[in-house]
Amino acid sequence: MAPAYKLTYFDVTALGEPIRFLLSYGGIEFEDIRISHESWPALKSSTPFGQLPLLEHNGKVAYQSIAISRYVAKQVKLVGKDDWEDLEIDATVDTITDLRIKLAQYSFETDEKAKKEKEKSILNESLPFYLEKLDAQAKKNNGYFVGGHLTWVDLLFTASLDFINFMAKKDIIANSPNLQKVKQNVVKIPNIKAWLEKRPKDTLQ
Amino acid sequence: MAPAYKLTYFDVTALGEPIRFLLSYGGIEFEDIRISHESWPALKSSTPFGQLPLLEHNGKVAYQSIAISRYVAKQVKLVGKDDWEDLEIDATVDTITDLRIKLAQYSFETDEKAKKEKEKSILNESLPFYLEKLDAQAKKNNGYFVGGHLTWVDLLFTASLDFINFMAKKDIIANSPNLQKVKQNVVKIPNIKAWLEKRPKDTLQ
Numbered sequence: 530m531a532p533a534y535k536l537t538y539f540d541v542t543a544l545g546e547p548i549r550f551l552l553s554y555g556g557i558e559f560e561d562i563r564i565s566h567e568s569w570p571a572l573k574s575s576t577p578f579g580q581l582p583l584l585e586h587n588g589k590v591a592y593q594s595i596a597i598s599r600y601v602a603k604q605v606k607l608v609g610k611d612d613w614e615d616l617e618i619d620a621t622v623d624t625i626t627d628l629r630i631k632l633a634q635y636s637f638e639t640d641e642k643a644k645k646e647k648e649k650s651i652l653n654e655s656l657p658f659y660l661e662k663l664d665a666q667a668k669k670n671n672g673y674f675v676g677g678h679l680t681w682v683d684l685l686f687t688a689s690l691d692f693i694n695f696m697a698k699k700d701i702i703a704n705s706p707n708l709q710k711v712k713q714n715v716v717k718i719p720n721i722k723a724w725l726e727k728r729p730k731d732t733l734q
Numbered sequence: 735m736a737p738a739y740k741l742t743y744f745d746v747t748a749l750g751e752p753i754r755f756l757l758s759y760g761g762i763e764f765e766d767i768r769i770s771h772e773s774w775p776a777l778k779s780s781t782p783f784g785q786l787p788l789l790e791h792n793g794k795v796a797y798q799s800i801a802i803s804r805y806v807a808k809q810v811k812l813v814g815k816d817d818w819e820d821l822e823i824d825a826t827v828d829t830i831t832d833l834r835i836k837l838a839q840y841s842f843e844t845d846e847k848a849k850k851e852k853e854k855s856i857l858n859e860s861l862p863f864y865l866e867k868l869d870a871q872a873k874k875n876n877g878y879f880v881g882g883h884l885t886w887v888d889l890l891f892t893a894s895l896d897f898i899n900f901m902a903k904k905d906i907i908a909n910s911p912n913l914q915k916v917k918q919n920v921v922k923i924p925n926i927k928a929w930l931e932k933r934p935k936d937t938l939q
Contacts, residue, residue, distance in 0.1 A: 578829055578867055589818065596824035603817050612808050613794065619801035624783055630835070643848075662783055 534559035538582035544594035545582045546688040553724035555605030602681030617675045628659045636696035664705040672710035687715040739764035743787040749799035750787045751893040758929035760810030807886035822880045833864045841901035869910040877915035892920040
């Protein structure tokens with residue numbers, strides 16, 4: 530029987546990897562479809578908003594990576610213990626997204642002068658600001674972001690590191706001991722470990 | 735007794751208004767604290783990530799407008815009927831956010847040449863693309879975005895229109911009959927109507 534879940538994304542980690550982590554965590558078998566940049570234009574117009582990733586489940590198709598991640602988190606029981614914890618998880622996810630978007634604005638800037646300015650405002654100012662706050666949050670929660678226990682934002686953060694580090698051109702958690710703990714708490718999970726060994730090695734941005 | 739909910743934001747609609755709509759919809763009394771731009775710098779460093787809005791409830795403080803909106807939506811029962819509908823709501827919310835961020839990149843661009851380019855790529859290309867897709871979605875769902883019934887994304891969209899129109903410098907739904915229906919379905923709700931009559935009139939961006 531074909532797997533019930535089908536994930537379609539490019540052959541990179543980026544916005545697809547949090548979903549791959551979450552499905553793997555839950556032991557959910559999924560088709561890991563990776564679209565080459567050559568075949569993307571032909572597919573693009575058939576997607577809901579011209580974007581990947583897409584998740585197919587029960588014959589229905591969903592888009593938007595964070596929305597998909599939250600859905601899978603519910604299926605694999607990595608949500609908060611109540612509505613307020615879910616709010617804290619969602620706020621942290623949105624903050625990580627804010628940071629990711631800022632870093633993309635720096636990383637993919639093609640104008641040299643603008644890039645120099647963004648290096649100053651984003652790489653040298655925003656990034657340390659976010660890291661200090663997030664590290665303090667992880668410290669308060671004992672190596673997790675919310676509630677002192679594992680939730681989907683821990684997986685999302687860890688799965689996003691390859692892409693974020695690629696954009697920042699460095700290991701962003703090198704000086705953040707508590708964010709390193711978050712990562713350790715995630716990568717030591719047997720199902721995540723198995724996924725990290727199994728996933729394509731040459732497409733880690 | 736003081737209201738159990740306290741919303742802190744600037745004296746504009748923007749990212750605060752979806753939360754104000756949701757609280758009003760549920761008939762939840764809330765303190766509507768509006769920070770002037772003069773008093774903001776003194777407050778900024780005491781906020782979780784240097785940003786507003788903030789929601790206080792039961793002595794706890796939350797940040798990130800979309801996360802707060804989702805939390806309030808649960809309290810006032812404007813969520814989907816199952817996890818998949820919640821996924822569709824979340825995806826639409828994130829798409830509206832994508833559009834809002836794009837329009838902000840155009841609207842607040844200070845470099846004249848870059849602004850001209852963004853007028854072309856964002857105002858004349860992205861905006862019509864999003865509006866066509868969103869209007870088709872609202873048509874399919876009979877004047878709502880998801881499931882053929884009222885959910886929090888309908889309120890979020892309608893509450894965001896003042897800010898979005900301000901950035902786009904036009905009524906973006908002028909030629910989108912089904913998005914107009916979404917708006918009508920929201921503003922005709924007695925509690926929303928009452929809020930629209932009661933809210934400050936001079937701060938509608």
